[in-house]
Amino acid sequence: MIINFLKIAWRNLAKNKAYTAINVGGLALGMAVTLIIALWVEDEISHNDYFSNKNKIAQVFQSQTFNSRTSTGPAIPRPLEFALREGYLDNFKHLAMSSWTTNMYLKYNDISISSTGNFMQPEATEMLDFNIQSGEKDGLREINSIMLSEKTAHALFGNEDAIGKVVDVNGEYDMMVTAVYEDIPFNNSFNDAFFLMPWEKYITTQEWLIGSEDNWGNNSFQLFVQIADNTSMDRVTSIIKNVKKDLNEDTAEFNPQLFLLPMKDWYLRSNFENGKQVGGRIKYVWLFAIIGAFVLLLACINFMNLSTARSEKRAKEVGIKKSIGSQRNQLINQFLGESFLVAVISFVLAMLIILLFLNGFNELARKEIEFPWTNPLFWLSGLAFIVFTALLAGSYPALYLSSFNPVDVLKGTFKAGKHAGTPRKILVVLQFTVSVAFIIGTVIVMQQINHAKNRPIGYDREGLVQIPVMSQDFEGKYELMRTEFLKSNAIVEMSASSSPTTRIWSNRSGFRWDGKPEGFQEDFAWTDVTPEYAKSLNLKIVDGRDFSREFATDSNAVLINQTAVKYMGIENPVGLFLVDDDEEDPDEPLKIIGVVEDMIAQSPYEPVKQAVYEYIKDGDPNYYNLRLNPRQSAQQNLAIIERVFKTHFPKIPFEYDFVDEQYGAKFAAEERIGSLSGIFTALAILISCLGLFGLTSFVAEQRTKEIGVRKVLGASVLNVWNMLSKDFLKLVILSCFIAIPISFYIMNGWLQEYPYRVTLKWWVFALAMIGATLITMITISFQAIKAARANPIKSLRTE
Template identity: 55%
Template sequence: MKPPRWATWLLEAFGHPDSREEVQGDLLELYAYWVQTVGERKARWRYGLSALKLLRPLARRKSATEYSTPFFLSPVMIRNYLKVAFRNLVKNKVYSFINIGGLAVGMAVAMLIGLWLYDELSFDKYHKNYDRIAQVMQQQTSNGKIYTQTAIPFPLGSELRTKYGNDFKYLSMASWEGEHILTYGDKKFSKSGCYMEPDAPKMFSLTLLKGSEEGLKEPNSILLSESVAKAVFGKADPLNKLMKIDNKLDVKVTGVYEDIPYNAYFRDLTFIAPWDLYTTSEPWIQRSRDQWGDNSYQLFAQINDQTSYESVSKRILRAKYNNVEESDKKYNAQIFLHPMRDWHLRSNWEEGVQTGGLIEYVWLFGIVGIFVLLLACINFMNLSTARSEKRAKEIGIRKAVGSVRSQLIGQFLSESLLVVAVAFVLALLLVLLSLPWFNEVANKRMTILWTHPGFWLLGIGFTLLTGLISGSYPALYLSSFEPIKALKGNTVASRLQTVRFVSIPRKVLVVLQFTVSVSLIIGTIIVYRQIQFSKNRPIGYSRDGLMMIQMKSPEFYGKFELLRSELKKSGAIVEMAESSSPITSVWSNNGGFEWAGKDPNLDADFSTIWVTHEFGKTVGWQFKEGRDFSRVFSTDSASLVVNEAAVKFMGIKDPVGTVVRWGADSNARAFKIVGVIKDMIMDSPYDPVKQSFYLLDYDNVNWIDLKLNPAKSASESVAQIEAVFRRVIPSAPFDYKFADQEFAAKFAAEERIGTLATGFAVLAIFISCLGMFGLASFVVEQRTKEIGVRKVLGASVLNLWGLLSKDFVFLVLIAFGIATPIAYYCLHGWLQKYEYRTEISWWVFAASGAGALTITLLTVSFQSIKAALMNPVKSLRSE
């Protein structure tokens, strides 16, 4: 017999066309099942009863359709969806915690990386003319190698203004940004600033809070940042107040500008003084006005609106070459523009070609953020499908009483969106808590953009997209169950043991998770090894207790002997010297050196550092040959101490006693090498040490170098040194630096990358373990009866643990096999930018794989051992 016709007619009359066939098909399958189990008579009654139960929801759907609103999106149904979703979350607390926690962590990581990317990509956009500003740079060829530098000669500014003025809206020569003493009355401050031409404030669109952009046109003026103005003058009006720069230049405050944001090139620029004041303050600057070979300055430009960087660079290419002496044309100087948009992210050059920079890390962390979020979504899918078996009968009952597939999809998507919404709120809380740490590690000052409409649009869109992506697979998968098979327990999931291909998607996702995790582990280890390799490199001197003080005002000069005597008498120091460069940097490079046997085609360019007699004893440099400078020998004023790199560069076998001439024939000075020291690392610890000459000169020095007494604590010695300096040089603030801290700062960028990579690797592993836990839960749930049978037949806990763990071990091994070549390729390329670099050892990959395997076994063992210890009576009872 067939089902009652009246029931079928009711369904056809009230059923919506989009769902009528699906509902009728499901009921017919149920009818066939009932005929086999309870008989035809009872089956007809059940069929009729089910049809009557369907009338109400189908009628509601039809009514809602008349108002062009999908039934599964009606307010009533949405409320029901959320109610059921909340009950499921509360009922399954462990799984809810894992789902929400995993998503929250993944979303928090994505948010932090998103804030970091926003900060990096918006660098320098504070300046309104961001797209038209550039720095004038040059490239020169020396000994067959092309060098790119920002330093340019003094006369280039007037040359561009005179001959190429139509290409530029503004041009501004500038000194190098550095620490200077600002004095107002009895107040003394050490602040960072520079000297610029009058067009600079307009070019960089500084926001003047007081005064005028034309302030720098006055020869003895100064523009202060808002923070410095408040520090110096408090609440008083700073305009027209008189100050001193470095205790020698009298200036008047003509303007106060808004502090430049931290994500800008000029973020440390706290004051600007006139360029003309700078050029008249030092005799050596005045001498360089017409010297095309003295590259000691900076030049910034804003191009006209109708031009482009490329076209202007082509026109000014020979601006320097056409003016240098014939002997200097061999350097083939080429002038070009470096756009502001590339200053921060694309600042690396190699052989005259732009090779990237921080943009590589922007792409890297952007990809990492996407993958971490993807891992969190994968976990949600795995954990949701792992629970599918327990919800199969629920789905069958829902379909039996009239739920259509669209309603089930809406139910599961609402559950997913609820989880993601809660995770989003929790992620915001995690970001708020972790942002101070993240700012410190990344050297940023980021904040959550609460008032930015784009943030909320992106956040809501991000939540919806994540919820839909995370919930799409379980929604489509679970809602596809046929009601009869679901009620009989004959779902696809229940046949997992026989249909092994069903588990392939989950295994692929887990492999993807651990591929990312293992790659991050390998990357973290390599970055750490590179930093340690460079830190452990012999530096040629002793950094311990080495203090540096910059001589920022005239009061420092001529008091060396007095300071040295007073400080040694106090017992605070062991020795003291002066130098033209800080110990951790080289400020001067010069050419024009000649010696016997020199290749005439060799461009003799050396780092030149002027020092006083006790410099070697102060820094503890190490001699390979010869001797140190000595007060005993008056001829040492014409002597040189050179490093190993210089001996190798010069190609001389017996360097001690070799005479080196410096300068043109008529004005050349002769110097004799008296000693050879081991290479001192003064610049980048990642690059080879450059050939260097050390010369005696008490007039051409800018830094005081102090070796603290190791028998005293550093704090006690610093206090004694400060007392002496305040007594001998009361007009200057006591501002000092330690060589070890300045040297450590050279590793800051790489250490930040390493710390961030470590944090992301830990979070990726954590999220991956959640995914592994989800898959383990799924497998254990499907194999519960098999485990019970095996225990009855005598299987031990160890046997069952091995049985359930081997598949996961295999997945991790596959992930390791994929991650190894990917990580090697990426890290090998990253290491190539360092000339002094570590090797990629095989044990790094082995340790990473072993670590991932150990973490996997620990994660899986919880579920495996739990299942193995289960009473087989409980697992077999339903049979």
């Protein structure tokens, strides 16, 4: 019986090649989109699955309130570790302090590489369950030990055994390799931790950490924990919530609230707004899951529409089978069998499409997704997917075709019915409602990205290059390097700073000034800079003056930005003093000598934060900022800069970043989402148009004789085109009127997440409506004009 069903199904498919191509092609395309989105979603939700203790690992976060506005982040003070170990250790299986992931130079013999990694306490390797390839799992016990990833070990030692070898780190200290661990997969936290070094080495070699063990206001560290087996995240959070506030009166005014953010939320739910968790990338997971479901639905609608539209051609088959005893359930099974065969063929084609485009998709989505050939769960899911698609696409046609009355069919009096086309019309409206909504959503996403991109950033990022300063070899050499670089004629200016141009690494509070409101809790973005900072960035001074080497008093001077002036509530800031209450000698206040234009250093979608730029005094900077010579090519300038750099730092790899590229990276996530949405939207429209093309073909074929008669009676090509097109155009226009309010509601809600956002314009919706109508007209016109230009004699003599 089953074989007979499949034979009939195959013959029907082979007999009607055009409809089969549209059905199979549209369904294959829909399945390919759905499958590749499913692989993307699976990759997103499986983030950090590499770590076996994922459900028990968390990072300690804290929320602090400044002037009724709560900010949340993972930066915590070092004394918190001691407090948790002394009074709350029963709630934890492991605690591990960590630095932020940092870039360092690793050198062995003549090989020198730049790599990123962390200083961590020994418990980290047990908690995170690193897969040790050689050496010891507790490889951070000794203060001069270092653990390397396989990739890093191979770069330094090739195929030699790394264990026991000594690596020079930043030219500062020699570290012995105690373990080599497996590279952490791309879709996991710590995938950029290519080396690990002991926490004790960090706190004993960094001068700025002196006294940090008692400083509750220095939020410069990370703390990772694994909770005890007999407790839960919520319970531990409730226990430790007020530890910082209870143990330190100086920070109590900011109402610090501690909590645990589970590892499963680090990637997908790490956004906070005024102290409340508001999601994160999970919104994109839901977005693409919905897109995938709708694209598959569009493809299934094509199958339903074309199957039911061709119902009269299958009517006699149904009538004969019913007259010789076939039951309705047998006919339903037959038509579902045909649907299943189409779904299987489409699934095979969908996999071929995925294999062809998976590398391009990975590059666009910044993923490393591999096709799961060896995963039995994938094939089981694939079978379930085929069955689901076959049922979704084939259930309505099967129920509709099996319901025909055999007597009417065999008498030749069968008519599809006055309202037989209504379900098809509803499905067409649904198809184009989804497609138009996708168009509007994609346009608004790209508008928002471009709106932020075109926002004035306050400085000139073109031709600006950053060189990271990561070694003691740089100590005390800023003036020398500035002189050498300027002499080379490759740059026109150079400065140094404690933070990269596109980031804020430090925030400070505890200041007072004349006119400061009572109870005001200040919070400034803080950057230490050399006097040439504003000149090298082409940062405009809007009030007062810039730093000058000619004024010795500028060593206690600061610049502030325009937002800081408003934030501090002062009208004439130049000449005002900032007094640091945390300093031992408050008699040396910081004098405001100038105001600079607001400069975007954080998210371009957020308001600019109040910022202070202090004349750098102690310690060395973290970045050199070089303004390239515009009269020479960037390639020529960089070649000269590298030559000068290697003259003074022959053992250090020459690394640099273009600031415009670093700034552009801030849009990367939204641009990837926008690009993927655009592609999926185009495919959704293509699938909808395939269905519309098939329906138009069928209607033209069904009305061949009518068209012939009309032509003989004098109807023009335009008359015939109008007759075949108007019904479909009405449906598409109706779809637009449904899609527009839905899109407005959804996209307006999405835009509310961005303080700096585009305003929804009427022309976006009008353009989507016009575009959908034009696409429909083009799709319909091919078949309509072809039918209208056909010779009427041929269609009429077949009578």
